[in-house]
Amino acid sequence: MTNRRDFLRNTSFAALATVPLLGRASSVFSPYKALPAFGIQLWTVKEDMTANAKDTLKQLSLDGYNQIEGFEGGKGIFWGWKNTEFKKYMDDLGMKFISSHCEITKDFEAKAAQAAEIGMKYLICPWKGPQKSIDDFKKFADDFNRCGEICKKNGIRFAYHNHDYSFKTLDGQVPQEVMMRNTDKNLVDFEMDIYWVVAAGEDPKAWFAKHPGRFKLCHVKDLGKTAKGHESVHLGKGTIDFKSILKSGTANGLQYYIVEQEAFTGTNPLESARIDAEYMKKVSL
Template identity: 70%
Template sequence: MSTNRRDFLRNTGFAAAALSLPFVGKSSILDELAYKPLGSFGIQLWTVKEAMFADPKDTLTKLASYGYKQIESFEGPKGFFWGMKNTEFKKLMDDLGMKIVSSHCNNTVEFERKSAEAAEIGMSYLICPWKGPQKSIDDFKRFNDEFNKSGEIAKKNGIRFAYHNHDYSFKVLDGQVPQVVMMEGTDKNLVDFEMDIYWVVAAGEDPKAWFKKYPNRFRLCHVKDLTKTAKGSESCQIGKGSIDFKSILSEGSKYGLKNFIVEQEAFTGTNPMESAQANAGYMSKFQL
């Protein structure tokens, strides 16, 4: 339940009313009070990258019509503003009733400029999306210095820097877990993390345990479901896979998780835009 005073008073008032009712139906009313709507949710544009490359304005218009209020972009050939100036892109977002909250980008090239442009239009995060498997744990330790430096640049400009995981950072290397090395070797005042829940589960890890172990470090997440295939696993429409988002997102929200961003990378039996619409339908009904 929300700790907001207004919500608390409202909910406790409803609860008192529910308790005054006859026993029949009381539990269902209290069950509803135990949950709260997810609120705004976003989509990582990589999910619909082909459509974005073909016609970004039309694609974003459709995503807005599906119910997405937030987007997370990625850095392509035309940058993460898709060939538009940052202020032009913000106007498009405003016109659509959307907000660009974050973007994946290369944090080793012109990061000062990128941070300034992102901050100017009210973005919250720039995110390093990939480092790849490394030869030694020392490589990951070197990333800590890079991430702290990027975090300093981002903070100076008024935004935050984060790192997005894949499964490789959970695989033991030289007797250590790279994800632990990065989380404990970066300054919590400068560096946050975006949990890709799919990749955590694919690595055989429990997302809830990571939220608990590192409170207020995972500020964003990718809501991406997992289904088993003959070759291993792949992502699928949310709710059609095996990941228990109800318990995971509820737990994450207790430990600082704020941004819920849809992502899907495989589209068996459907196409990316159809899946984006279906995923928005799932998220719009989701309750923490």
């Protein structure tokens, strides 16, 4: 019969043996979790896409990107393919074509119908530029509402992507605020380019908190300070605290995290995309 001393010794050894297992198991219940998915704006690799779209998309999928955001270049949103052909290739790669920047003043209804047909979520206005009057931004808000109506009719959403100009006071008002206040939240969302918000001297977290549920997409692009001011750098090499910003955004309705790189010091665009993907894999909320 096992005596009390043997029993205590054996159970002590057993308890010690479980310590590493408990440590590993506890990570399952960590309050932090990895991003469920992340994408890339194809502008980052536009030259590669022009040269060989299929190989470029395949490499992005191998790097870990599982979502794509497009733009309307010389070959159109679908790079010369039919929308259904483009989706088929995305499916083959295990990727989703979430959204695309596009020209909203030309054939927008047709673009919305094509996007909806292949299950895209958003069409996005990428640029309006600095204006002379705040009334111009009020007009843009009206235009966005109309685009939002068209998108809603097709079962998708419309959004506007910011640069720094929309945060610069004009006629005593902030254009970004004017556009957000004058657009219908049931029709129009916003894509926060975090880089440009920071470049404008604004706090992304404050904007997320002030307008919960309005920023559904974001561009994850780091800002490095240079002698000339600032430039886009590899994620984690700049000044932006993405951990706290993305956590704040997610708590306020952010759903899509899209990498964009615009400067490639010492690397080519595809290599920069790979480096940024490795960073995104380590992001936790």
